[in-house]
Amino acid sequence: MPIVVNLDVMLARRKMSLTELSDAIGITIANMSILKSGKAKAIRFSTLEEICRVLECQPGDLLEYMKDADYNKLMRQ
Amino acid sequence: MLVILLFINSPQTSTPDYTFPEVDYYSINDSVPLPVYKKMIDSMRSRKAWEKHKLRSSGNGWTVLSFGISEFPLNDTCCDFFRDYKSFGYYLRLPNFELKPGARILIDSNKYYLEYVAGDASKATARLSRKEIKNFRYAYGYNENGSLLIPLTRPGLVKIILTIIAVVLSIIAIIVFIARPIHLLYRISNGIIFTRQNIKTMNWFGWGLIGLILLTPLQSKITEWVLGNKIPDEIYFPFWKYLLDHKFSLIGGLIVLIFANAFKKGYSLQQDQDLTV
Numbered sequence: 270m271p272i273v274v275n276l277d278v279m280l281a282r283r284k285m286s287l288t289e290l291s292d293a294i295g296i297t298i299a300n301m302s303i304l305k306s307g308k309a310k311a312i313r314f315s316t317l318e319e320i321c322r323v324l325e326c327q328p329g330d331l332l333e334y335m336k337d338a339d340y341n342k343l344m345r346q
Numbered sequence: 347m348l349v350i351l352l353f354i355n356s357p358q359t360s361t362p363d364y365t366f367p368e369v370d371y372y373s374i375n376d377s378v379p380l381p382v383y384k385k386m387i388d389s390m391r392s393r394k395a396w397e398k399h400k401l402r403s404s405g406n407g408w409t410v411l412s413f414g415i416s417e418f419p420l421n422d423t424c425c426d427f428f429r430d431y432k433s434f435g436y437y438l439r440l441p442n443f444e445l446k447p448g449a450r451i452l453i454d455s456n457k458y459y460l461e462y463v464a465g466d467a468s469k470a471t472a473r474l475s476r477k478e479i480k481n482f483r484y485a486y487g488y489n490e491n492g493s494l495l496i497p498l499t500r501p502g503l504v505k506i507i508l509t510i511i512a513v514v515l516s517i518i519a520i521i522v523f524i525a526r527p528i529h530l531l532y533r534i535s536n537g538i539i540f541t542r543q544n545i546k547t548m549n550w551f552g553w554g555l556i557g558l559i560l561l562t563p564l565q566s567k568i569t570e571w572v573l574g575n576k577i578p579d580e581i582y583f584p585f586w587k588y589l590l591d592h593k594f595s596l597i598g599g600l601i602v603l604i605f606a607n608a609f610k611k612g613y614s615l616q617q618d619q620d621l622t623v
Binding site for chain 2: 296300301303304308309310311312313316
């Protein structure tokens with residue numbers, strides 16, 4: 270699925286670690302890792318809402334659509 | 347293992363139709379018209395002669411799945427009281443081969459002959475058709491479902507090959523039909539249900555069961571291909587009848603495969619659930 274989660278970019282901008290984010294929104298670090306690594310198959314609106322609230326951003330800042338070729342290239346890296 | 351093999355080699359429901367009408371002196375009614383009486387007596391004599399000359403092929407032997415080696419007295423017919431027990435014949439036994447209607451194998455002085463109906467035996471006029479006899483280089487055993495028996499000059503070598511095949515197949519069978527299913531049940535009882543390993547186990551079991559059933563027709567096809575035109579047209583492998591006789595095993599295999607597909611769907615849903623954040 271060529272939807273990329275730019276969570277790491279937003280965390281870097283906000284100078285926040287994944288553990289701090291997971292503590293702030295009440296989601297386990299394991300699930301946050303799934304989301305960050307791009308293995309997630311779906312994301313709940315409630316989770317998205319919490320992340321956007323803590324990181325003070327829009328859903329569009331976190332999610333990005335990529336062409337298949339670009340996405341596969343990214344995943345291979 | 348035994349249960350599985352018994353299940354697969356379950357008793358056959360149908361018997362081959364190469365017998366003559368069951369007629370005996372005592373069963374002939376006095377009031378039967380003379381032409382009918384003569385016909386019945388002829389039938390009875392024919393049957394007795396037939397019984398005398400058909401090969402029972404009962405003796406020692408062992409089998410790997412469906413084929414094996416048989417060892418029995420060369421003149422092992424029902425009424426041969428002067429049977430030579432010292433000279434044994436070794437044969438590669440290929441079960442489930444049948445004779446076409448009207449055909450039969452006879453023994454005379456350790457030589458085999460094929461008696462068959464000239465023309466189309468399936469037509470209504472087959473009874474009036476001419477019967478012909480030709481030499482038959484193999485033998486045919488009339489026990490169980492009927493077996494094509496190919497004489498072996500070096501039974502020891504074939505025995506070694508069959509033993510190797512038997513060992514390999516037994517190991518595979520133990521893994522596929524016993525070890526992995528037990529492991530599957532253990533995992534399910536521990537709540538590990540929708541996993542790739544479970545799906546794989548069920549697929550192996552289902553396809554293994556179907557493959558085991560289809561092994562005999564495959565083996566008969568290979569035999570026909572290897573021996574070429576040495577097997578006369580009157581002896582054939584009844585593929586559809588064989589499948590019908592083993593329908594429950596086939597259905598069992600298909601049911602397991604259906605379960606495997608259901609588990610695959612379950613695994614996919616489980617993945618969706620687990621990877622939703």
